[in-house]
Amino acid sequence: SYLDLLHSVKDTTLQAYEHQLYPFDELIETLRLKRDMSRSTLFDVMVLQVNTDVQLSGEGTGSLENVQVRPYGERFNTVSKYDLTFYFREDGDDISMLIEYNSDIFHAATIEGLAAYFKVLLRQMLLAPVKSLDENICHSILLTPAPPVRPATPADSMIASAHQKRLWFIDQFEKNYLYPHSPVYHNLPLLVRWNEQPDIDRLQQAVDDVYNDTDLLRSVVVTENNEPLSLITGADSLIVRTHHTPTPLSETGLAAWCRQIIEAPFDIDQPPLIRFDIVDNGNGYIFIITAHHLIADRKTLRLLYENIWSRYAAHSGAACATPAETGLYTDYVSRQRQMMEDSLAAASFYWKRKMVNAPVLVLDTDFPREHIHVYSYGCEQTLISGELSERINTFAAKYGSTRFLLLLSAFSALMQRYTESESVVLGTLYENRSLPGLKHINGPVANLLALKHDFSAKSSFLEVLTEVTADYTQSVAFSAVPFEQVVLDVNPGKDMSRTALFDVLVHYEDMTEDAGIDILELNMGLGKYDLNLLISLEDNILLTLSYNARYFSAQRMGQLLKHYTALLDAALSAPETAVGKLDYLSSTEKDYLRHVLDNSAVSYPATATVTSLFESQVAATPDNIAVVCGDTRL
Incomplete structure (x- = not known):
């Protein structure tokens, strides 16, 4: 808990103060630490309580509301420079803090996020000092305000999401190595049963409408300078293919037959990364949407189906629901990238704490x-x-x-x-x-x-x-x-x-x-x-x-x-x-466990006594050793 930590820090600090006259250089020589020229000796973070010689501006509020952030070299050079230096000044009930940081290894936004998180964490620990540190830390992460989302730029439209980068890497590694083509286990299908025979012309119109209205469906992922880029290809017609099973198949047989269609490999740098198929099973139809997982998740396939079905109905003149407005995936990718740069460092703590060394x-x-x-x-x-x-x-x-x-x-x-x-x-x-x-x-x-x-x-x-x-x-x-x-x-x-x-x-x-x-x-x-x-x-x-x-x-x-x-x-x-x-x-x-695997049963003469069995063994092997005690054998 915070109280446990407070007592531990107090005890450790007081013990250190008892030895404050011991020269730091001599301590380093005694410890014989392995030198690392990229780091300071022994520690990289300094915490100092200061007085008026360090100017921390701002009016106090009785809490830690005044937090300043600046890179080294802007105002003073009173301390050897560490990765981070925290300065605290206490004026009655008021506390001010300055964080100086090494701008060679930290972005300003990272330290600003650290300062915001520190304030929330301190407030949370004061409100719940007996809760575990883990609980307070995780709760504070959730309460820390995220920075505002910056508008997407034209260059953002080519950036691949974290998900797309992972699938691109897998494709680069496994294609022509583990498999003769791109792996097909990322071919994501939606199979919908239709009882009535589809109007292929109307269905083709509906598919073309949706395909050309949705940029992401026309995207591919190409490699440039060993990095993935998402590119949108031009509008085109995407043929709805039709198939006929040789005879009406059972549910299991039909699923296996459809798998052959679904598992045809995609080339992720060549359009299209989505296919539409109709299977005629003699007693019903299956409409299949197959997309590479690079451009769709399971929810996306359902949204596409609803949109296609709505357009299909509209082309027949029937009244239909208007598809819900959708945002652009490029905006989502831009937002994700900004969050990863600006505000997810603290949230990553939760996953590292939970999953490091998980079995x-x-x-x-x-x-x-x-x-x-x-x-x-x-x-x-x-x-x-x-x-x-x-x-x-x-x-x-x-x-x-x-x-x-x-x-x-x-x-x-x-x-x-x-x-x-x-x-x-x-x-x-x-x-x-x-x-x-x-x-x-x-x-x-x-x-x-x-x-x-x-x-x-x-x-x-x-x-x-x-x-x-x-x-x-x-x-x-x-x-x-x-x-x-x-x-x-x-x-x-x-x-x-x-x-x-x-x-x-x-x-x-x-x-x-x-x-x-x-x-x-x-x-x-x-x-x-x-x-x-x-x-x-x-x-x-x-x-x-x-x-x-x-x-x-x-x-x-x-x-x-x-x-x-x-x-x-x-x-x-x-x-x-x-x-x-x-x-x-x-x-x-x-x-099975009792009577088959447990095969320890052994047949023996049911009417014989132990004595008679011993006598029989003696008669059969009279010269063998029967009893051993130390060096004595009988």
């Missing part, structure tokens, strides 16, 4: 993990309906939670049971559209969030729910920091066989917002995670588990979904039970 979630695999991460798509689904779905709703309402947090907690508990780890690291996908102007924007706005749940097998399910809820809530509060920046800040150990920070993704979508759209869900296009669980929330709950088929079998993944629903059922029935005691195995699995 890897090691799951058993069916096939060996490759030294360099490769991917092949597999998928299993199950539906939670009826009584279990109702119990989930009732439980969430009773404990003031949400269905997603309840389901996330159950999945985290299952991962703990599978791995016996007391720190379960997962990822989630946050839509990230709460800020003004982002709700209907076209482009990859969604952000990946790293979740870390600390609990053991002895924790009750309610305790797990509390831990998961707190972590998710804080993670969302700091979601402005792009995932790519989090990875740079945390700087995890390099392991080319895994994805950064987490290998398991769990995310959800509220399908009630897409009422009237009949979606064939494949949960593709978000990357090459070991496991990627999509929770689609309607009256019932659809679980779509896509997985890396290079490492896991369909049988194991189907079993995982059964274990998940069984553990969820057990947790709802006994939420105060330790998660290590929640039963998720079927009777068949229990029988």
Whole structure:
């Protein structure tokens, strides 16, 4: 807490003052520190309490309101220059502070942000001195006002977002090395069932309207001086392709057939990075939008579909809803870049504190993990309906939670049971559209969030729910920091066989917002995670588990979904039970463990006595040693 810190600083400072006559140069010689010519000796930050010889202007207010910032050399040179020097002056109830900084390594905006954050943090600690430092620090970060957003410039239109830079880097590395083309696991699809035969001419008009009205759909990512640039290509017609299955296919067969269309590779520096297809299955139709994840997220595909459907209806003369106005993705990228430069340094503290040295979630695999991460798509689904779905709703309402947090907690508990780890690291996908102007924007706005749940097998399910809820809530509060920046800040150990920070993704979508759209869900296009669980929330709950088929079998993944629903059922029935005691195995699995794997049974003569068995062994091997005691053998 702040009080603990205050007492510690006081004790340390008083102890130092007792030895203030000890020469600093002699201390350095005694310590024999390794010299680093890029740094000051022993410390780089100086804190000084000063009197009137350091002029700090401004009227006092009884609090630390007067904070000045300036680079070294502007006014005085009373101290050797450090990276940062903090000067404090106390005048009665008033305190003033000056921060001097080395302008060779800090921007003025960075130090101004530090000063603003320092004021908020001090105020927060005075208001809640017994709270933990972590709580006060994180709360202060959220309260610190962000600098105003500067207007975008024409040059900003070519800047790639942090998300686009990551996908560009992956494409540069893996194309023609791991794969003969660009990786297809970033091909993001939306498949919508149509019962009626589409009017291809009207559909083509609607697609052309949307394609030419939306700059981002006509963008490509090119490489210039080893950096990605986003370029907008000219307007054109994008042909809606039609396909016919040889015979009417089942749901599973149709999904596999559509995958062949979806997984055709894109060239990210060549237009278009989006495709539109109609599949005629004989007894119905599938309209497919496939976009490279460079230019779209899952929400974008739904916005595009709504826009196309609206234009499609309009071309028939029918009344239709006017599509919501959207902002430009270039404005979003410009804003993100400014925030990363000006105001996200403090927010990055949260992610570094949480994720540094976070453990890897090691799951058993069916096939060996490759030294360099490769991917092949597999998928299993199950539906939670009826009584279990109702119990989930009732439980969430009773404990003031949400269905997603309840389901996330159950999945985290299952991962703990599978791995016996007391720190379960997962990822989630946050839509990230709460800020003004982002709700209907076209482009990859969604952000990946790293979740870390600390609990053991002895924790009750309610305790797990509390831990998961707190972590998710804080993670969302700091979601402005792009995932790519989090990875740079945390700087995890390099392991080319895994994805950064987490290998398991769990995310959800509220399908009630897409009422009237009949979606064939494949949960593709978000990357090459070991496991990627999509929770689609309607009256019932659809679980779509896509997985890396290079490492896991369909049988194991189907079993995982059964274990998940069984553990969820057990947790709802006994939420105060330790998660290590929640039963998720079927009777068949229990029988297999007892009677097949436990093969320790040995046949022996049921009527023989121990004495007779000993006599038989003596008769069979009379010269063998029977008893040893020290040097004596019999």
